[in-house]
Amino acid sequence: MKIGFFGNTRNVLLLIAQSLQSMGHETVLVVNRKDLLYRPESSFPEYEQVYPEWILDFSQFSEWDYISLDPKIAPVLDTLSSCDVLFLNDLGPSLLPFLNKPAISFLTGSDLTHYANYQTVNVRLNDVEVDYLKSQEGKLLKHLLLDFIQRQRDGINSSVAIRYFPLGIDRLGDALLTEIGVLNSKRIFQFIAELDGINPVPQPNHERVRVCCPVRITWKLPIIPGFSQLDYKGSDIMIRGLGLFYRKTGINMDIVLFRKGLHIAELEQIIEEEGIADQIIWLDEMSLFEYKKEIIRSDIVLEQFAESMVAGVGLDAMAFGRPVIGNLRPELLGDSMPICQAKTPEEICRQLERLVFDAQERERVGKAGREYVEKHARIEEFVRKCIGYLMPAVSDHKKNSNNSFSSYLDYLGERHRYIESDISANFFTQISSYDRSQAVTLEGPFNKEVGFAWYASLNEYESDADDMNHPYRSRLVFLEDGKLLSSRHSTHDEIRNIGRGRYSHWRDGLIFSTTDNSDPNTNGRIYQILFVETVN
Numbered sequence: 001m002k003i004g005f006f007g008n009t010r011n012v013l014l015l016i017a018q019s020l021q022s023m024g025h026e027t028v029l030v031v032n033r034k035d036l037l038y039r040p041e042s043s044f045p046e047y048e049q050v051y052p053e054w055i056l057d058f059s060q061f062s063e064w065d066y067i068s069l070d071p072k073i074a075p076v077l078d079t080l081s082s083c084d085v086l087f088l089n090d091l092g093p094s095l096l097p098f099l100n101k102p103a104i105s106f107l108t109g110s111d112l113t114h115y116a117n118y119q120t121v122n123v124r125l126n127d128v129e130v131d132y133l134k135s136q137e138g139k140l141l142k143h144l145l146l147d148f149i150q151r152q153r154d155g156i157n158s159s160v161a162i163r164y165f166p167l168g169i170d171r172l173g174d175a176l177l178t179e180i181g182v183l184n185s186k187r188i189f190q191f192i193a194e195l196d197g198i199n200p201v202p203q204p205n206h207e208r209v210r211v212c213c214p215v216r217i218t219w220k221l222p223i224i225p226g227f228s229q230l231d232y233k234g235s236d237i238m239i240r241g242l243g244l245f246y247r248k249t250g251i252n253m254d255i256v257l258f259r260k261g262l263h264i265a266e267l268e269q270i271i272e273e274e275g276i277a278d279q280i281i282w283l284d285e286m287s288l289f290e291y292k293k294e295i296i297r298s299d300i301v302l303e304q305f306a307e308s309m310v311a312g313v314g315l316d317a318m319a320f321g322r323p324v325i326g327n328l329r330p331e332l333l334g335d336s337m338p339i340c341q342a343k344t345p346e347e348i349c350r351q352l353e354r355l356v357f358d359a360q361e362r363e364r365v366g367k368a369g370r371e372y373v374e375k376h377a378r379i380e381e382f383v384r385k386c387i388g389y390l391m392p393a394v395s396d397h398k399k400n401s402n403n404s405f406s407s408y409l410d411y412l413g414e415r416h417r418y419i420e421s422d423i424s425a426n427f428f429t430q431i432s433s434y435d436r437s438q439a440v441t442l443e444g445p446f447n448k449e450v451g452f453a454w455y456a457s458l459n460e461y462e463s464d465a466d467d468m469n470h471p472y473r474s475r476l477v478f479l480e481d482g483k484l485l486s487s488r489h490s491t492h493d494e495i496r497n498i499g500r501g502r503y504s505h506w507r508d509g510l511i512f513s514t515t516d517n518s519d520p521n522t523n524g525r526i527y528q529i530l531f532v533e534t535v536n
Contacts, residue, residue, distance in 0.1 A: 005086070007032055008033075010288070014029060028056060070491075088104070088159070091115060093155030107156070167332075195373065208253060212301050219234055233305065299323075303339070307329070309333070441526060451496035459509075462508045466504065483515075512527075
């Protein structure tokens with residue numbers, strides 16, 4: 001079976017793909033981001049020069065290319081459409097409506113709480129000028145965002161299973177999944193630890209104990225729009241606990257923190273207040289490979305202390321045999337995981353007293369953690385669970401052939417017709433007062449461009465045209481048999497691939513399409529241009 005992957009948050013999907021390969025399946029992984037923690041070379045330095053054939057780097061496409069469905073992402077759709085089943089992470093669920101494949105939505109946080117949340121529209125447009133939002137382009141922008149969010153929600157809902165955190169861990173995520181229509185029976189979760197080739201490493205037992213906290217420094221409440229409680233790690237609680245330990249014992253430690261997160265400067269103030277600034281070692285964000293070296297160098301690893309959950313950092317530490325202090329959320333997950341439970345400064349202090357002064361206790365807790373992940377966090381078990389959801393749906397989908405690109409263009413056409421019907425009344429109202437007798441008739445023949453696009457030379461109007469530095473400068477409107485066409489400033493790909501009256505006054509010419517994609521040289525219609533004052 002050929003299994004496709006889109007997205008690779010923290011390289012977990014790469015590990016799942018490798019596990020499936022060991023079971024005899026063919027896999028293909030689409031890497032969609034340039035962020036280091038999303039890239040295979042972050043975990044496997046041997047991939048820095050070249051990826052194996054089954055890993056495809058499409059990170060040249062931006063987030064907006066997927067949100068706006070730019071036609072250039074067609075190779076991604078074609079790659080995924082060649083697979084039998086899919087694992088979709090990040091923006092991936094938004095592509096599922098075009099692919100008609102059995103899929104698992106592998107959600108890790110923002111792919112649900114941001115990309116599938118209608119409030120994201122308000123978050124993204126909060127700093128945009130009101131006048132622009134009232135304009136044609138502003139309305140189009142809002143429509144594109146709403147359309148993307150709906151596709152992400154539809155993709156999640158149509159997945160055969162949704163990997164997300166246990167009920168209660170993320171209240172916003174739970175509410176969104178319920179709102180989308182996802183039944184609890186479709187939700188799956190298992191802790192996943194990287195164990196293959198990773199052996200527990202003996203305690204370093206530094207004379208000056210080394211404590212490492214690699215989680216993001218995001219902690220100030222209230223929660224910022226666009227984030228969820230999963231993003232908040234209780235870094236302030238951690239520093240208060242470390243400060244309390246120092247004042248109580250007088251013991252200096254090496255405390256390793258990473259410069260990543262929203263509230264680094266604010267945390268530095270608390271560090272100064274607690275009097276432990278000279279114990280802090282700041283590191284820049286690094287690859288997962290280098291980060292794991294820091295785990296190995298540490299005597300104790302600190303996790304989250306807020307209302308998120310112990311996850312990747314804690315599991316990595318346990319895999320290497322390191323004791324972990326953090327808030328497991330035992331009220332929701334129980335207390336079976338052998339971490340040193342703490343959610344207040346006082347509890348952190350007590351757990352440090354337990355571990356700092358007793359190397360044997362550190363060894364014992366670290367060994368128990370390794371045994372736990374070997375028993376409960378094996379990636380092979382999670383993969384078998386996923387296959388159990390996917391296999392029953394495979395045969396039905398194999399009967400349905402699907403041309404992803406043609407379906408994609410059909411959808412684009414429908415979407416733009418809807419958008420145009422919604423905003424065109426405002427457009428026509430604004431320019432209805434202009435005297436159409438001033439319109440200039442374009443004389444053919446018109447030159448064929450690409451696809452549905454045609455070209456008319458407008459050398460004399462180049463100073464008013466759009467260009468790379470002024471993408472919305474042109475005051476030109478286009479008429480077909482006296483009817484105003486509203487799709488100004490269209491991208492050239494949209495004109496070529498969709499047409500239907502889209503046009504662009506670009507530099508020294510007009511790139512346009514007819515309303516029915518016919519040949520303007522033979523359809524008998526009159527084409528005119530009219531220059532108006534700036535049109536919103």
